[in-house]
Amino acid sequence: MLAYVRLEILRQLRNRQALLFRIALPAAMFVLFRTLLVEDTRSAGLPPDADAMVVFAVFGALFSGLFASGPPLATERAIGWLRQLRVTPLPPGSAVAGKVAAAMAFALPSVALVLIAAAVTQGIRFGMDQWAVLLALLWLAAAPFVALGVLIGLAVTDPESAQSAASLSLILLWVLGGMVTEPSDLPAVFETLAHGLPTNGAAELGWASVREDAMPGSAIAVVGAWTAGTAALTTLAWHRLAGPR
């Protein structure tokens, strides 16, 4: 099992281009947007740069979480590798667990690089412990995105569709989660929806951490519920797929 996770991570490390995109794109976007769009529209009661930093770190977790898990898993299913593993003594579900572990591992540098970019280019200064808490929080908030990615990889039948499904999830969770427009600026229905999405939940946790406020219970509940829900669906999809037909 550990050997399997190790090989998973090694294989993803060898895919330099994809890795570079997933890790560097969120940070690059943050720098670009902060340079071009200096005027801030938010009013969360903290320096605008820190606010945006959290938003793009969530993007890093979302992007990396979805794309490091779903499309590779769909490819391995399509080529028959998962079936080959089923006729070895590898415990069932290890292939999925391996993807979760690898995707979580790669979400960490995605998030971290946004924080580093913010510190370097925008001069944001926190204590080390505050940085550590913020990084840990935003990283853990990648869990529902990874689980959703794995679910896509198991539920969608071919790799191209998995790419599309992951892209669609990315856009919907990003836009509807109020990451582009403040949820309160959205129509009432969408505002309610935004508060129920894990992107908004993750960002709220990040903002609270930056402000050194208490963690909002509602955001913890939303992220937790999404993690549990997607994990349960993933388990279900796996059993449907992996049991004898």
Next chain:
Amino acid sequence: MVEPVACLCEVTRRRGDALAVEDLSLEIGPAETVALLGPNGAGKTTTLELMLGLVRPDRGLVRVLGTAPGTAIARGAIGAMLQEGGLPARAGVAELVDLVRGLYPRPLALGDVLVLCDLGELAERRVEALSGGERQRVRLALAVAGGPELLVLDEPTAAMDVAARLSFWKRSADYVSGGRSLVFATHRLEEAEAVADRIVMLSRGRVVADASPEELKASIGVRARVGFFRDRVPLELVERLPAVDRVEVVEGRVTLQTFDPDRTLRALLELVPELDGLEVNGPRLEEAFLALTEGQSG
């Protein structure tokens, strides 16, 4: 009685509206090499998938080494090469083999697997840089890496050229030569004949024959053929040669069907010493197969 390595007992399995296998019974003994032979759709793959626990029987019982297939797999008793089995991108050959070895309780040594499958020089190569034949060798390596007692191969040589096929079967035979069992599916008669101790012919999900290649040919009564040019050959005498069953003349060529080619040939050469264009073909399994499957239809 020796306990079979694998057995299917009166197994029926539907696929959609059709029966993929019907009331099929089959035993694979220790150290046996068994070919499942049949045309596409005969139920070969389903039979192997039942043995691997990838497919559940609708009726009947499947046991491998005295237990359910899934348990046998978890114990590391089975190694398999499925019909479709891509290798994960950006993994190295030795890396993959080693990964699979690590999953089994009593694997072969990495070096031994690489030698057996002629992968020594490719050990550090990434799987995406392999040719088709090399990939198949890696897939065989993954099937044998764990040192399983039962090796299951589903049409492993389908995409190989003749030379690759021969060396592939040599490697597989080397692996099982120490008393392990091999069951493989093929639609190539010559492959079944050359490799297997026992041929199980399947047609429409049923076993239509189960015997050694020699027994099969004998039981069906297929004949050897002796062919030659017609020039200067007295046909009326040829018909009376020993063991001759039938005489055909097509475009200046005579073909005799004989149940004893040695006797027929000796007498023929005595009769016509200056015979031209002589050709002798052994009895063909293909005929046995057609005879058996035709018996099934209608």
